[in-house]
Amino acid sequence: MILIHTKKELGDFLADQRRLGKSVGLVPTMGALHIGHASLVNRSVAENDITVVSVFLNPTQFNDPNDLEKYPRTLEADCRLLEECGATVCFAPSVQEVYPEPDTRTFSYPPTDSVMEGAFRPGHFNGVCQVVSKLFMMAEPDRAYFGEKDFQQIAVIRRMVEDLKFKIEIVPCPVIREESGLAFSSRNTLLSEDERRIAANIYQTLKASKLMAGKATVQQTHAYVVEHIEAIEGLRVEYYSIVDGRTLADVDDWSQSEDIVGCITVFCGSQPIRLIDHIRYK
Numbered sequence: 001m002i003l004i005h006t007k008k009e010l011g012d013f014l015a016d017q018r019r020l021g022k023s024v025g026l027v028p029t030m031g032a033l034h035i036g037h038a039s040l041v042n043r044s045v046a047e048n049d050i051t052v053v054s055v056f057l058n059p060t061q062f063n064d065p066n067d068l069e070k071y072p073r074t075l076e077a078d079c080r081l082l083e084e085c086g087a088t089v090c091f092a093p094s095v096q097e098v099y100p101e102p103d104t105r106t107f108s109y110p111p112t113d114s115v116m117e118g119a120f121r122p123g124h125f126n127g128v129c130q131v132v133s134k135l136f137m138m139a140e141p142d143r144a145y146f147g148e149k150d151f152q153q154i155a156v157i158r159r160m161v162e163d164l165k166f167k168i169e170i171v172p173c174p175v176i177r178e179e180s181g182l183a184f185s186s187r188n189t190l191l192s193e194d195e196r197r198i199a200a201n202i203y204q205t206l207k208a209s210k211l212m213a214g215k216a217t218v219q220q221t222h223a224y225v226v227e228h229i230e231a232i233e234g235l236r237v238e239y240y241s242i243v244d245g246r247t248l249a250d251v252d253d254w255s256q257s258e259d260i261v262g263c264i265t266v267f268c269g270s271q272p273i274r275l276i277d278h279i280r281y282k
């Protein structure tokens with residue numbers, strides 16, 4: 001695997017590969033890689049001749065400077081994992097390389113980017129679209145791989161791909177979970193053992209709510225999830241929304257859509273650490 005830090009070097013390398021007729025898969029990441037990321041990389045390696053994994057902690061998508069400060073930075077370990085997965089390139093540019101001048105572009109795809117994470121983290125998806133569009137322009141991949149853990153992010157990126165007419169296939173990859181059910185996330189390393197155990201209740205509650213959903217209304221299911229999680233010491237729900245899986249608009253009746261997803265954000269522990277998860281009801 002080669003480690004590349006500049007757009008020029010990446011562009012030259014990929015131009016050579018394309019001349020040889022090679023297909024390119026891109027896995028955008030912010031580093032602190034775990035087996036959830038490894039599953040995306042493995043999939044790209046299986047489906048493309050060349051796999052580029054970007055490791056870039058994108059400042060424009062953090063609306064909270066403390067969150068950016070706390071985010072784990074582990075490039076050496078990341079490279080070891082990418083090497084094991086068979087990635088071709090680790091692209092780890094500096095902030096100056098990606099943003100030689102401030103990015104003033106704005107992206108707006110309501111309601112997809114204005115609800116849930118969009119409402120609670122103003123500017124977050126604008127920053128995601130800024131960096132992902134830049135990475136798409138730098139790598140010009142045939143396919144790009146994103147984890148379904150960030151369910152809303154995939155919906156926003158699909159809207160951006162349509163809007164900017166990128167000829168890139170977006171490949172969503174399933175959530176990878178710890179044995180307890182807790183979704184793998186770079187933020188999990190910031191949790192203590194005890195907090196990790198408590199955080200497992202998030203998915204356990206979502207799963208239990210799926211079992212009751214057939215017999216209960218959307219409102220009762222919503223209340224069940226919020227009440228159960230809030231009753232656990234160390235967990236606080238920021239929002240829970242039951243939405244149409246494509247438009248992300250709220251639903252108030254199970255018959256309203258064939259694709260219904262519950263999306264949750266929970267604060268865990270005293271620091272606290274912000275965790276997201278979701279469950280597909282239909």
Ligand code: PAF
Binds near residue numbers: 056131132
């Ligand atoms: O999902 C992430 O890790 C980030 O939002 C992404 C897509 C790499 C953009 O910085």
